[in-house]
Amino acid sequence: MTFDPIARHSVSDQVFGRLRDAVVSGRYTAEEPLPSERELATLFGVNRHAVREALRRLQQLGLVRVSQGGATKVLDWRSTAGLDLAMTLAGAQDVLPVATLGRDVLEMRACIGADAARLCALRAEPAAREAIAAAVEAYGKAAPDLDRMGAADRDLWRRIVEGSGNIAYLLAFNSLTAGTLAIGSVPAHRRTAELLDVTAHRNLSELIAAGDAPGAEAAARALLAVPVLDEVRSPRR
Amino acid sequence: MTFDPIARHSVSDQVFGRLRDAVVSGRYTAEEPLPSERELATLFGVNRHAVREALRRLQQLGLVRVSQGGATKVLDWRSTAGLDLAMTLAGAQDVLPVATLGRDVLEMRACIGADAARLCALRAEPAAREAIAAAVEAYGKAAPDLDRMGAADRDLWRRIVEGSGNIAYLLAFNSLTAGTLAIGSVPAHRRTAELLDVTAHRNLSELIAAGDAPGAEAAARALLAVPVLDEVRSPRR
DNA sequence: CGGAGCCAACTGGTCCAACCAGTTGACGGG
DNA sequence: CCCGTCAACTGGTTGGACCAGTTGGCTCCG
Numbered sequence: 206m207t208f209d210p211i212a213r214h215s216v217s218d219q220v221f222g223r224l225r226d227a228v229v230s231g232r233y234t235a236e237e238p239l240p241s242e243r244e245l246a247t248l249f250g251v252n253r254h255a256v257r258e259a260l261r262r263l264q265q266l267g268l269v270r271v272s273q274g275g276a277t278k279v280l281d282w283r284s285t286a287g288l289d290l291a292m293t294l295a296g297a298q299d300v301l302p303v304a305t306l307g308r309d310v311l312e313m314r315a316c317i318g319a320d321a322a323r324l325c326a327l328r329a330e331p332a333a334r335e336a337i338a339a340a341v342e343a344y345g346k347a348a349p350d351l352d353r354m355g356a357a358d359r360d361l362w363r364r365i366v367e368g369s370g371n372i373a374y375l376l377a378f379n380s381l382t383a384g385t386l387a388i389g390s391v392p393a394h395r396r397t398a399e400l401l402d403v404t405a406h407r408n409l410s411e412l413i414a415a416g417d418a419p420g421a422e423a424a425a426r427a428l429l430a431v432p433v434l435d436e437v438r439s440p441r442r
Numbered sequence: 443m444t445f446d447p448i449a450r451h452s453v454s455d456q457v458f459g460r461l462r463d464a465v466v467s468g469r470y471t472a473e474e475p476l477p478s479e480r481e482l483a484t485l486f487g488v489n490r491h492a493v494r495e496a497l498r499r500l501q502q503l504g505l506v507r508v509s510q511g512g513a514t515k516v517l518d519w520r521s522t523a524g525l526d527l528a529m530t531l532a533g534a535q536d537v538l539p540v541a542t543l544g545r546d547v548l549e550m551r552a553c554i555g556a557d558a559a560r561l562c563a564l565r566a567e568p569a570a571r572e573a574i575a576a577a578v579e580a581y582g583k584a585a586p587d588l589d590r591m592g593a594a595d596r597d598l599w600r601r602i603v604e605g606s607g608n609i610a611y612l613l614a615f616n617s618l619t620a621g622t623l624a625i626g627s628v629p630a631h632r633r634t635a636e637l638l639d640v641t642a643h644r645n646l647s648e649l650i651a652a653g654d655a656p657g658a659e660a661a662a663r664a665l666l667a668v669p670v671l672d673e674v675r676s677p678r679r
Numbered sequence: 680c681g682g683a684g685c686c687a688a689c690t691g692g693t694c695c696a697a698c699c700a701g702t703t704g705a706c707g708g709g
Numbered sequence: 710c711c712c713g714t715c716a717a718c719t720g721g722t723t724g725g726a727c728c729a730g731t732t733g734g735c736t737c738c739g
Contacts, residue, residue: 511730
């Protein structure tokens with residue numbers, strides 16, 4: 206039995222979480238004004254600065270638009286929020302009016318992973334290719350411990366994405382893997398088959414090392430293919 | 443001649459920008475502590491609260507890790523920052539130690555656009571398909587005004603991504619198009635050929651309407667292909 | 680001399696209170 | 710009826726005080 210560190214949420218973190226959930230869940234319609242900072246402060250029973258810090262974060266996520274003198278307006282997050290919004294929605298899936306987020310993340314992972322493998326085979330430096338080979342090696346040695354294999358798998362993919370030389374892919378990879386959401390929280394059994402396939406991973410690494418771009422792309426696509434059998438749903442639904 | 447609204451940056455915005463540039467440009471190494479909030483406040487000549495708001499935003503971007511009692515540490519943004527970081531790097535490309543960001547964004551756009559078109563052809567609702575057809579229509583009517591065509595093009599792609607039913611793609615699309623960076627700031631001549639190809643757009647729309655997933659994917663991929671001739675560079679380099 | 684414990688001096692977190700600076704809308708005079 | 714004025718909002722900024730957790734040196738005991 207291991208103990209996870211106790212999560213300590215500061216006041217402004219909690220305010221942020223509440224407001225984020227309220228906005229994402231659709232409690233406010235687009236362009237609807239949020240209560241004033243002073244009002245929110247009294248409602249939550251906290252200081253106005255805490256509310257302000259939370260609002261700044263919401264603003265940066267693209268959930269609200271604040272303007273001096275005028276009220277803070279709620280935005281339509283479907284058209285203004287960035288991918289990092291998914292990062293912050295860790296345990297808040299109850300609120301999200303979207304049941305397919307898990308599947309969506311897997312689809313995006315497959316799409317980007319395949320193209321990253323292609324680009325990596327195309328233009329990775331020799332050092333990067335060696336790093337990938339080493340990562341595959343470590344991955345093989347981690348078997349059959351699923352936790353360690355998962356970590357090694359993430360590490361391997363990170364190196365592939367790095368090897369692609371595409372910063373946007375790298376940042377998107379971070380967005381997808383960060384947060385408890387994303388790949389980590391996907392039911393383990395769905396990824397078991399993928400994780401146990403050491404041979405396929407080794408094959409992918411060799412294709413990249415050989416510079417076979419189409420082959421690497423195909424191998425990555427096969428490895429990351431999203432199962433279509435059961436829907437991915439929040440466990441608490 | 444049109445006048446753009448004057449950008450008014452609040453104090454905490456400017457502090458945020460300075461600190462973000464400092465971190466992203468590599469002035470601090472990973473795990474290196476940032477000056478204390480009080481120190482930064484005196485350095486910038488602003489109140490501590492403004493510094494705090496800026497730091498919270500940096501924290502959310504994944505650029506720093508703050509912990510009560512301990513110093514605020516700088517993180518390695520290449521492994522912790524999300525895709526939204528690209529959004530905020532609008533005019534700050536001078537600082538970024540990455541010359542390929544423009545190309546990278548285009549590559550990612552092509553990758554996601556193609557898969558979104560595929561999924562859209564696969565599972566979009568009839569209403570969504572009609573919306574796409576209407577968007578193509580509006581796009582055709584916007585010719586030959588490049589600005590209007592660009593806007594109509596973005597609108598069309600938004601509807602395609604929406605039709606794919608993949609929230610992650612939608613958020614990533616927002617991240618890629620938001621900010622002055624991204625597609626908007628790519629030198630116009632690189633996109634002219636793509637924008638003028640009304641026939642290809644119409645073709646893509648029809649493939650989606652017909653539910654031809656492989657065809658739609660191929661058409662989208664051809665339309666969004668990244669030219670390999672010249673490197674995309676920041677204009678000021 | 681080595682180690683355990685304490686404590687001062689940091690760090691960030693929160694609060695209060697006041698004032699500045701824009702926006703909005705109602706109200707009154709032309 | 711229109712237009713300027715102005716009060717009553719909104720967010721933006723400041724100063725200062727105190728709470729809370731971390732860190733590292735320093736003392737004291739073994």
